Amino acid sequence: MKYLFIICILFWNLTGITVAAPDKAQVMELLEGRHWKLDVESFQLLGDDTDKVLIEIGGDTSLINYLRFRALYALSLFPTENTASFLELYAEKSFAPLARRGFEALKNGFYKTQPQRVKRLAARLLKHPNAQVRISAARFMRSVDAPRFKRFLKSESDSWVRKEAQK
Amino acid sequence: MFNQKRNLKYPSLFLICFFISTALFLNSCGRFILKDEGVENKSIEELSGVSSAKTNIDGLNTAISEITQTVGSDRLLAGSFVVPADGISFLLSIFLGSNYNIKFYSLTDPDGTDILSASSTPNLYNEASGRLGNSGYANVLVPQSPSFNAKAGTWTFKAYTNDRVNLALRTGSTPSAATITIQPYITGTTWSAGDISAALSVMSSIYSANGITLTINDTITISDTQYAAVSGTFTDSTTSALVTQGSTAAVNLFFIEDYSGSWSNILGNAAGIPGSMGIANSWNGVLISLTAHVSGSTLDAQLLGETAAHEMGHQLGLFHTTESGGTVFDILTDTAECLNSTKDFDRNGKMSAEECEGYGGENVMFWTPCNPASRSAGKKQETLSSHQQHVLKYSPIAK
Numbered sequence: 001m002k003y004l005f006i007i008c009i010l011f012w013n014l015t016g017i018t019v020a021a022p023d024k025a026q027v028m029e030l031l032e033g034r035h036w037k038l039d040v041e042s043f044q045l046l047g048d049d050t051d052k053v054l055i056e057i058g059g060d061t062s063l064i065n066y067l068r069f070r071a072l073y074a075l076s077l078f079p080t081e082n083t084a085s086f087l088e089l090y091a092e093k094s095f096a097p098l099a100r101r102g103f104e105a106l107k108n109g110f111y112k113t114q115p116q117r118v119k120r121l122a123a124r125l126l127k128h129p130n131a132q133v134r135i136s137a138a139r140f141m142r143s144v145d146a147p148r149f150k151r152f153l154k155s156e157s158d159s160w161v162r163k164e165a166q167k
Numbered sequence: 168m169f170n171q172k173r174n175l176k177y178p179s180l181f182l183i184c185f186f187i188s189t190a191l192f193l194n195s196c197g198r199f200i201l202k203d204e205g206v207e208n209k210s211i212e213e214l215s216g217v218s219s220a221k222t223n224i225d226g227l228n229t230a231i232s233e234i235t236q237t238v239g240s241d242r243l244l245a246g247s248f249v250v251p252a253d254g255i256s257f258l259l260s261i262f263l264g265s266n267y268n269i270k271f272y273s274l275t276d277p278d279g280t281d282i283l284s285a286s287s288t289p290n291l292y293n294e295a296s297g298r299l300g301n302s303g304y305a306n307v308l309v310p311q312s313p314s315f316n317a318k319a320g321t322w323t324f325k326a327y328t329n330d331r332v333n334l335a336l337r338t339g340s341t342p343s344a345a346t347i348t349i350q351p352y353i354t355g356t357t358w359s360a361g362d363i364s365a366a367l368s369v370m371s372s373i374y375s376a377n378g379i380t381l382t383i384n385d386t387i388t389i390s391d392t393q394y395a396a397v398s399g400t401f402t403d404s405t406t407s408a409l410v411t412q413g414s415t416a417a418v419n420l421f422f423i424e425d426y427s428g429s430w431s432n433i434l435g436n437a438a439g440i441p442g443s444m445g446i447a448n449s450w451n452g453v454l455i456s457l458t459a460h461v462s463g464s465t466l467d468a469q470l471l472g473e474t475a476a477h478e479m480g481h482q483l484g485l486f487h488t489t490e491s492g493g494t495v496f497d498i499l500t501d502t503a504e505c506l507n508s509t510k511d512f513d514r515n516g517k518m519s520a521e522e523c524e525g526y527g528g529e530n531v532m533f534w535t536p537c538n539p540a541s542r543s544a545g546k547k548q549e550t551l552s553s554h555q556q557h558v559l560k561y562s563p564i565a566k
Contacts, residue, residue, distance in 0.1 A: 028538060029519055029538070030515070030517065032535045042515060042517070062463065063462070063539065064470070065458055065460070066456075066460070069459065097431075131395075136428075160392065164427075
């Protein structure tokens with residue numbers, strides 16, 4: 001009985017270690033910096049449930065944008081279905097700067113595993129009203145679907161957008 | 168008859184062709200060799216070491232001149248310039264078309280000390296802008312700390328392949344205070360000049376409290392849609408076209424609506440440490456993202472002002488007092504250092520402004536802003552050390 005109790009305690013502790021989500025403050029600290037770069041190792045050390053905290057930060061409309069932008073970008077390190085759905089939603093439904101970053105994060109995190117899903121989203125974003133979102137989608141399309149990219153160049157009315165898309 | 172004529176004509180034709188071919192060949196060889204030495208398209212006059220005429224920057228005691236260079240036996244380009252007895256500071260800049268890698272090899276003061284050499288004391292080895300070979304532009308600022316001064320006499324330099332060398336030389340009386348002119352620009356259509364006025368006031372107050380008066384010109388709106396979001400790479404064609412519009416008599420702050428591409432996650436960036444001063448070019452300004460500084464639907468004026476002050480500090484030659492890991496610090500001896508070994512309380516390898524309170528976390532040039540909770544509690548980054556102020560007061564773009 002005593003040994004069973006010890007095993008239960010050990011199991012409970014270990015389970016606690018593996019599933020504990022990091023504090024929001026811990027994640028936020030990794031999103032700080034004036035000239036921020038994604039620190040892959042530090043995020044991965046935070047554990048699997050970090051994506052839930054990042055989704056919470058990315059969706060928090062009361063937070064300053066730079067933290068929300070970076071949270072979306074960091075989500076590319078956690079390629080779960082939950083993450084993909086969240087990024088797709090933000091790429092299509094949010095304001096343009098966040099939409100572009102949602103698409104970029106989806107592309108970075110999911111193109112290797114779900115290329116068709118990313119391509120479908122990119123194809124829709126080629127018609128986005130915001131030029132920077134179109135440019136982002138077009139640059140991706142250029143590398144994966146040259147005929148579609150050429151069609152985009154023919155249909156795009158802004159010459160500077162066509163020029164930027166080809167950079 | 169015809170054959171006779173042909174026989175007579177052919178040798179002279181052959182000789183003419185031979186001479187033309189030889190001349191073309193030698194010319195192309197010469198061009199090739201010159202190109203290899205980095206002096207392509209330079210005339211004999213340009214290679215003779217004679218400096219061109221000076222241009223004074225409006226309202227400043229700073230003159231811009233181009234220095235001609237000669238090719239040494241070591242294949243490096245070399246030149247010299249004279250700092251007069253009332254010399255205050257200078258920025259020596261080299262440029263290379265097509266944005267190829269470029270850097271200085273040495274800069275020797277009138278006493279014979281190469282301030283870019285690791286064996287000199289003090290030195291700017293691995294500190295001068297372009298030390299790793301920047302794209303298209305590199306420079307050296309004197310003084311970049313009070314340990315250096317623009318000594319009177321002849322300075323000599325050597326540089327790797329470049330197209331031209333410019334000197335911005337400030338003269339006059341020793342500065343005890345300084346005034347710097349700021350030219351703000353705003354891009355995109357989401358925000359207007361009025362939206363950034365509070366942030367500009369914050370920036371002005373920060374510098375004023377540190378002995379620097381800012382004269383802030385009226386904000387210029389650049390409404391062309393291609394400039395709404397630009398890359399943070401100053402050699403990008405769009406960014407270059409934007410920044411080149413900057414004033415030559417001011418520090419240019421480009422409040423862009425957003426960054427594009429891989430730069431989308433930063434708050435702002437300067438064209439160098441320092442960037443260019445007094446010359447219209449791709450490196451004559453800083454970029455600051457407006458969208459990144461928005462909470463809800465309003466700009467965070469305090470943070471935006473601090474970012475503008477920070478990027479301007481870089482543009483004028485100030486480094487981060489402490490870098491993110493807490494193991495790299497600026498070259499100034501009076502700025503607080505926040506050490507990883509004693510201050511990284513949460514052991515995450517990142518020095519936060521909160522962990523570094525009292526150890527540089529409140530400095531304008533700390534690597535990261537205060538976190539949102541601290542900012543809500545009124546924490547600010549508004550201090551500059553005496554040595555940081557010295558660099559700004561002596562700047563070639565100040566008066």
